[in-house]
Amino acid sequence: MRSSVKGRGTSGLGQLIIPLVALALLVLFNLFRDPSFFSISMATNNAGNPVLSGNLISIIDSASELAIISMGMTLVTASCGGQDISVGAVGAIAGAIFVKVVLGFASINVGVVILGILACCVVTILFKMFNGTLVAVFRIQPMIATLILYSCGRSIAYWINGDATPQINSPIISAMGMTIPGIPVPTPIFAVVLVGLLLALIFRLTNTRLYSQTVGINQGAARLNGINPVATKLLSFGLLGICVAIAAVIGVARLGNLSHKTILVDIEMDAILAVAIGGNNLGGGRFRLSGSILGAYIIQMLTTTLYAMNVATVNVKAYKAIVIIVIVVAGSPVVKARLTALWNRLRSGSAGTAGKEVA
Amino acid sequence: MQNDVVLTMRGICKQFPGTRALNNVDFTLRKGEIHALMGENGAGKSTLIKVLTGVYEKDGGSIHVDGSEKEAHIRSPQDAQKIGISTVYQEITLCPNLTVAENMFIGRTGDRIVHWKEYEKKTAEILNSLGIPARPRQELSRCSLAVQQMVAIARAVDMQCKVLILDEPTSSLDEKEVEMLFGLMRDLKRRGVGIIFVTHFLEQVYAVSDRITVLRNGELVGEYVVQDLPQVELVAKMMGKDLNDLADLEEVGRKSLSGSEVVYQAQGLSSTESRPFDFMIHQGEVNGFTGLLGSGRSESVRAIFGADRVTGGKVMVHGKPVRISKPYDAMKASIGYLPEDRKRDGIIADLSVRDNIILALQVMKGFFHPMSRSQMEQFADEYIKALQIKTASQDTPIGSLSGGNQQKVILARWLLTHPDFLILDEPTRGIDVGTKLEIQKLVLQLAEEQHMSVTFISSEIEEMLRVCSRLIVMRDRKIVGELTGSDLNQATVMKTIAGGEQ
Numbered sequence: 001m002r003s004s005v006k007g008r009g010t011s012g013l014g015q016l017i018i019p020l021v022a023l024a025l026l027v028l029f030n031l032f033r034d035p036s037f038f039s040i041s042m043a044t045n046n047a048g049n050p051v052l053s054g055n056l057i058s059i060i061d062s063a064s065e066l067a068i069i070s071m072g073m074t075l076v077t078a079s080c081g082g083q084d085i086s087v088g089a090v091g092a093i094a095g096a097i098f099v100k101v102v103l104g105f106a107s108i109n110v111g112v113v114i115l116g117i118l119a120c121c122v123v124t125i126l127f128k129m130f131n132g133t134l135v136a137v138f139r140i141q142p143m144i145a146t147l148i149l150y151s152c153g154r155s156i157a158y159w160i161n162g163d164a165t166p167q168i169n170s171p172i173i174s175a176m177g178m179t180i181p182g183i184p185v186p187t188p189i190f191a192v193v194l195v196g197l198l199l200a201l202i203f204r205l206t207n208t209r210l211y212s213q214t215v216g217i218n219q220g221a222a223r224l225n226g227i228n229p230v231a232t233k234l235l236s237f238g239l240l241g242i243c244v245a246i247a248a249v250i251g252v253a254r255l256g257n258l259s260h261k262t263i264l265v266d267i268e269m270d271a272i273l274a275v276a277i278g279g280n281n282l283g284g285g286r287f288r289l290s291g292s293i294l295g296a297y298i299i300q301m302l303t304t305t306l307y308a309m310n311v312a313t314v315n316v317k318a319y320k321a322i323v324i325i326v327i328v329v330a331g332s333p334v335v336k337a338r339l340t341a342l343w344n345r346l347r348s349g350s351a352g353t354a355g356k357e358v359a
Numbered sequence: 360m361q362n363d364v365v366l367t368m369r370g371i372c373k374q375f376p377g378t379r380a381l382n383n384v385d386f387t388l389r390k391g392e393i394h395a396l397m398g399e400n401g402a403g404k405s406t407l408i409k410v411l412t413g414v415y416e417k418d419g420g421s422i423h424v425d426g427s428e429k430e431a432h433i434r435s436p437q438d439a440q441k442i443g444i445s446t447v448y449q450e451i452t453l454c455p456n457l458t459v460a461e462n463m464f465i466g467r468t469g470d471r472i473v474h475w476k477e478y479e480k481k482t483a484e485i486l487n488s489l490g491i492p493a494r495p496r497q498e499l500s501r502c503s504l505a506v507q508q509m510v511a512i513a514r515a516v517d518m519q520c521k522v523l524i525l526d527e528p529t530s531s532l533d534e535k536e537v538e539m540l541f542g543l544m545r546d547l548k549r550r551g552v553g554i555i556f557v558t559h560f561l562e563q564v565y566a567v568s569d570r571i572t573v574l575r576n577g578e579l580v581g582e583y584v585v586q587d588l589p590q591v592e593l594v595a596k597m598m599g600k601d602l603n604d605l606a607d608l609e610e611v612g613r614k615s616l617s618g619s620e621v622v623y624q625a626q627g628l629s630s631t632e633s634r635p636f637d638f639m640i641h642q643g644e645v646n647g648f649t650g651l652l653g654s655g656r657s658e659s660v661r662a663i664f665g666a667d668r669v670t671g672g673k674v675m676v677h678g679k680p681v682r683i684s685k686p687y688d689a690m691k692a693s694i695g696y697l698p699e700d701r702k703r704d705g706i707i708a709d710l711s712v713r714d715n716i717i718l719a720l721q722v723m724k725g726f727f728h729p730m731s732r733s734q735m736e737q738f739a740d741e742y743i744k745a746l747q748i749k750t751a752s753q754d755t756p757i758g759s760l761s762g763g764n765q766q767k768v769i770l771a772r773w774l775l776t777h778p779d780f781l782i783l784d785e786p787t788r789g790i791d792v793g794t795k796l797e798i799q800k801l802v803l804q805l806a807e808e809q810h811m812s813v814t815f816i817s818s819e820i821e822e823m824l825r826v827c828s829r830l831i832v833m834r835d836r837k838i839v840g841e842l843t844g845s846d847l848n849q850a851t852v853m854k855t856i857a858g859g860e861q
């Protein structure tokens with residue numbers, strides 16, 4: 001039997017309350033621990049350009065790939081009611097393609113880089129269409145449909161560059177991964193904004209949002225209202241593909257090399273978590289991108305905080321897990337319903353007790 | 360209190376965001392009594408039941424069982440079951456992907472090791488004794504809505520209970536099945552079970568009930584003995600309107616309008632679910648498919664709309680051949696379809712009332728032409744007013760509206776697309792008496808003023824007779840007759856449905 005609280009979408013800001021509170025608590029905790037934790041200063045980097053530095057900048061910067069992939073993951077989750085666990089592995093393939101294309105030219109200029117990014121997008125979209133077809137046409141659970149690429153993607157990435165980990169030395173690439181000379185804000189942050197704006201624009205100019213939510217909630221009814229569920233699911237996989245490509249390019253540019261083992265490693269799990277922390281229903285349906293983006297920054301801030309507290313690397317994951325469990329439970333429908341009931345009782349406290357006394 | 364009371368609810372209050380669903384409601388149920396709970400859509404009937412069975416937590420008031428002085432604490436449906444309250448909810452709450460037998464016994468096997476063989480045998484017996492046409496090992500989702508509803512009833516009745524609650528159990532049953540259910544209810548009544556019965560069919564109330572409690576806008580209007588409350592007065596109490604207003608509503612007349620252009624015509628149309636049939640409708644005509652449940656009436660209209668996979672046949676719209684193989688093709692040909700099973704095929708539960716209203720129109724406008732927010736709000740507003748949909752706001756998820764109001768939202772969705780040809784499969788299911796007449800009037804008005812063609816399906820023959828000028832009768836998935844003019848009377852229709860004299 002279905003429980004009555006399950007799956008009721010909270011409207012308005014409701015969904016964002018838990019992640020916002022979690023973020024606020026993390027910020028307060030850090031301020032309490034180290035009042036200068038969030039201070040930002042101007043520094044000069046190796047190339048002699050002025051850059052902003054500080055924990056806050058580094059958190060926002062290093063969360064970029066996660067934030068971008070979380071957005072795509074949100075869409076797939078909404079329309080398919082499941083998650084893609086191959087984003088990291090396909091990201092590695094995308095990175096390999098990017099490196100291969102870019103290194104194929106004698107000199108690296110802007111045109112070459114754009115070509116590389118485009119090639120990267122084409123490849124990820126193709127891979128995601130493969131996943132999407134399995135999910136939408138053959139009705140295979142997304143996690144199973146993406147499992148194959150999850151397990152072999154990094155090997156494919158390794159083969160693409162002839163079993164090597166190639167280096168790229170180019171000022172353009174490092175500007176993409178770090179900062180553009182003259183602009184003190186790390187470039188990946190702009191990429192997040194760009195992807196966010198792109199999706200916002202797509203939501204504005206098309207019915208992507210309405211369709212994917214409808215398909216995710218009630219596929220049969222969606223069809224009876226003229227929506228094509230297969231196309232809708234493929235579309236969200238396609239958009240996820242673009243997100244993966246961009247994240248992969250950032251990942252390569254950040255390090256100036258491609259290491260198929262470490263690029264975007266474990267990002268699928270963090271991305272799924274970001275979607276969940278953002279208050280989105282992992283079973284599909286209504287979603288909020290802003291929630292997932294918030295989730296991504298929460299995860300990154302947590303990691304940075306733990307490192308700042310000198311927690312040993314091996315223990316970081318354990319602590320992270322504990323905090324995330326707390327956030328996810330706090331955002332669960334059961335706890336939420338309880339909290340809402342409590343809140344309502346507090347608010348109408350006087351009226352409620354008066355009624356009881358009469359009875 | 361007298362000791363024949365099985366259940367007392369006092370001063371029950373329940374508040375939802377933006378809605379006061381119940382305000383200080385009292386309700387008393389006696390042993391061996393069938394007690395009808397009446398009220399318009401959104402009056403709070405289902406909420407009262409859900410508070411009683413622990414689905415919702417009440418904000419105030421008390422519940423006593425068996426005349427005991429101690430308050431009963433019911434926190435979950437399981438608690439309710441334990442103290443002998445069993446319930447059939449308005450929306451079917453069984454598991455569609457389990458078998459009939461599993462649905463009958465799941466959650467009731469205790470901690471014992473489950474012997475499914477034995478349960479399947481028991482299920483077969485129960486199904487047999489209630490005349491439910493289903494097999495124990497059949498997957499529930501493969502059964503018709505009516506059978507699912509009967510299974511839900513069988514599940515509830517089979518439990519040893521003191522109180523049985525039936526929330527609109529008859530909405531998708533036909534007369535024979537309703538009679539069977541009534542027999543069952545009378546049986547239980549003799550055994551001293553108290554029964555709470557919610558329905559919008561007034562005749563059914565008068566056929567079985569002993570007492571009536573009327574709710575309006577979440578407030579108690581009163582409790583009456585059936586004999587003391589004539590039907591007209593009951594309606595007036597439910598609607599809070601004078602009888603004069605009602606008399607005005609009764610003046611729905613049938614209008615026959617044919618001879619004009621043929622809007623839709625099908626020859627040998629068949630789908631995976633329906634046998635080949637011919638069908639056509641004129642501009643401004645209101646016709647209907649009738650027949651017993653399972654006669655294929657719903658499957659036929661689904662074939663017209665391309666809801667099931669179409670396997671053959673020629674279709675002409677406005678005299679031009681078109682291919683309709685999926686719902687979108689039908690929508691492009693200006694056909695609208697309100698499905699029979701609103702929970703499965705109609706509502707997008709978590710989306711707002713607004714999104715649910717504009718959905719079909721938005722799809723027709725195309726993927727690259729989203730409506731502006733203000734336009735959506737305007738459309739939603741217009742139809743919330745026109746159909747008097749009771750909702751806290753446009754942003755309320757449709758899933759939290761009352762059953763009848765959800766139905767109105769889906770109706771609004773298709774009216775908004777202004778189709779040339781609108782198919783309504785059980786549009787008044789779960790809709791209260793007043794609104795039912797309004798909808799019938801609306802259908803006739805659309806046909807007359809906007810020249811819309813409407814195909815209407817309803818389990819209620821009177822309703823069909825009131826709106827349709829032509830009835831297509833189906834039996835065993837075949838069209839067996841077509842009635843017009845003076846043949847449109849209850850007796851002839853019944854005879855044709857049943858298959859002549861036999």
Ligand SMILES: Nc1ncnc2c1ncn2[C@@H]1O[C@H](COP(=O)(O)OP(=O)(O)OP(=O)(O)O)[C@@H](O)[C@H]1O
Pocket residue numbers: 375376378379380398399400401402403404405406407449749750751758759760761762763764789791
């Ligand atoms: N889960 C919920 N969340 C918010 N509002 C709700 C919820 N359930 C019911 N309501 C509101 O409470 C009111 C009473 O609803 P209820 O379902 O009890 O009506 P009803 O009398 O059963 O109507 P119907 O005849 O249409 O089934 C309605 O206005 C409805 O919108």
Ligand SMILES: [Mg+2]
Pocket residue numbers: 404405406449526761762763
């Ligand atoms: Mg109800």
